[in-house]
Amino acid sequence: MKSRFGIEQAICEAWPIELWGESTVIVAASGGADSTALLEAILRIRPDPARTLVAHFNHAMRGAESDGDQSFVESISGRLGVNCISKRANPEEVSKPSESSLRKLRHQFLKEVAISHNARWIVMGHQADDQVETFLHHLLRGSGPSGLSGIQTFRAIDALVDIVRPLLRVHRCEILDYLRDRKQTYRDDSSNATLDYTRNRIRNELLPSLRTFANSQSLDVRLLQARELIAEEHAAFVELADRWLARIGYASEESLVASDETQNGIKHFSVPIPMCRNEPWPIIREALVMIWHRMNWPMREMNHKHWRKLQTMIELASQTTHPKRLELPGQIVATCRKGMFRLERVQS
Numbered sequence: 001m002k003s004r005f006g007i008e009q010a011i012c013e014a015w016p017i018e019l020w021g022e023s024t025v026i027v028a029a030s031g032g033a034d035s036t037a038l039l040e041a042i043l044r045i046r047p048d049p050a051r052t053l054v055a056h057f058n059h060a061m062r063g064a065e066s067d068g069d070q071s072f073v074e075s076i077s078g079r080l081g082v083n084c085i086s087k088r089a090n091p092e093e094v095s096k097p098s099e100s101s102l103r104k105l106r107h108q109f110l111k112e113v114a115i116s117h118n119a120r121w122i123v124m125g126h127q128a129d130d131q132v133e134t135f136l137h138h139l140l141r142g143s144g145p146s147g148l149s150g151i152q153t154f155r156a157i158d159a160l161v162d163i164v165r166p167l168l169r170v171h172r173c174e175i176l177d178y179l180r181d182r183k184q185t186y187r188d189d190s191s192n193a194t195l196d197y198t199r200n201r202i203r204n205e206l207l208p209s210l211r212t213f214a215n216s217q218s219l220d221v222r223l224l225q226a227r228e229l230i231a232e233e234h235a236a237f238v239e240l241a242d243r244w245l246a247r248i249g250y251a252s253e254e255s256l257v258a259s260d261e262t263q264n265g266i267k268h269f270s271v272p273i274p275m276c277r278n279e280p281w282p283i284i285r286e287a288l289v290m291i292w293h294r295m296n297w298p299m300r301e302m303n304h305k306h307w308r309k310l311q312t313m314i315e316l317a318s319q320t321t322h323p324k325r326l327e328l329p330g331q332i333v334a335t336c337r338k339g340m341f342r343l344e345r346v347q348s
Contacts, residue, residue: 007170007178008041014153015123015166021046023120028110029054029077029084031069031187034125036076037175038167040184042123049081055113055122057106058088062191069187085113099197100300107157114161126151127167127175132220133202135227140198142304146289149231171220241286244279248272250291267295268344276314276341285311288343297345301329310334314341 027042029035043052056073060066070086077084087109110122131150138147155163167175179186195201211219248271269291276284285307292299306328313326317336326334335342 007037007167007174008045010170011038011041011166012045014169015164017045020121020164024051024053024117026053026055026110026114026117026119026122027082028106028122028124029056029073030125030189031056031072032125032189033172033175033179033186034127034130034167036184036186037178038123038125039076039080039082040182041178043080043082049083052082053113053117053119054082054084055110056084056086057109058086059102059105060089060091062189065190069189072187099199110163111157111161115158120160120162122157122161122163124163124165125167126165127170127172128224129172129203129220131168131227132207132223133199135223136202136206137199140202144285144304145230145234145237146286148227149234150227237282237286238290240283241290244275244283245287245290248275268342269295270340270342273314273317273336273339273341281311284314291343295345297332298330317341 025042027035027039029039039052039054043049046052054073054077056070058066058070070088074084074086089105113119114122134150135148138150141147151165151168153165153168157163191197192200193204195204207220211217214222216222250269288310289299292302309326310328313324313334313336317324324336328334331346333344333346
C-alpha cells in the first residue's frame, strides 16, 4: 500500500493536474471520510477555491442524520473557502429507494451542477475498498467482463463533463490515516452498518469471511489484481468490437444515428448475418452491448440466457427450423430475415 502521505501523489498519478489545473471542478461530497479527504487533498494540490465547488445531495432518508451530513459539508466548505451547492431530495423521489435509484438521483444532480457552472470534471471519492466490493458484487450477480472490470477512473457523462475517481488505488485505512494526520473529522453513515443493501453485506459479512477462509489479509490485493487483468482484457475486446462496428458503418454514436434507418420513428440496428459469423462471439456481444448503450435501451434485465439465445439465433439463422424472431427485455426484438440480423425497440 502507498504511504498515507502519498494520497495527493496518488491523485496526481491517476489524474494529472495538466488535465484539470485550469478547469472548474465539482467535488461530490457526502461528508464521509473518502470525499472529505478528497476535498482536502484537491485543495492542497491546487489551492484555488474559486475553481473548486462542492456538491452535496441530501437523500433525506435518515432524518436528522442526513441533515447533519449536509450541515457538515456546508461547514467544511465554508472553512476551506469553497462554494457548496446542496440539494435535498423530494420525498416522492426516495419513496422506493434502491442502490441504483439513489445513485441515479445523485448523478443527475451532479451533472446539473456541473453543466450550470461550466465545470469540466465531477470528482468522486470511490477508493480501493469500494473497488473490491464492486468486483464481488458483480461476480455474485454473474456479470460479464464489463461488470467485473469494476469502477473506472474516468467516465464521460456528457459531451463536456467527465466523472473522475482518482482514489481507486488508495485504501480506506490510508484515507483515515490522512484525515487523522490533518486532524480533520468526518461523518459516519449509520446505514453502512445495516444489512439492508447487498454491498453492506459484502463489506460486513462476505469479505471478512473470505479473508478468514483464505487465511490472508492480502486477499483484497489479489482481488484487485484479478479485476485489473479482467479490465485489461475487456479493454482489448472493446477495441476489437469498435473496429467491427466501424467496418459495418457504426463507428460512433454520430454515425450510428446517421446510418440508422427509422421506421415509424423507431431506431434500429441491422447488419448482414455473415458479418456476425466472421467474428468471435465475444466481440459481437461486446459490440451489441455498445449498440444497446448508444440506443439508450435498458440492459439491466439482459442476462446470460438472453445473450446465449442471441448467439444461437445468429449461428443457426440459415436453418429453417430455428426461430427467426426473439423477444428480449425492454421491448427489444431481434430478427433474422433475408440475410440480415436486426435489433429494434418496439412500441407497446
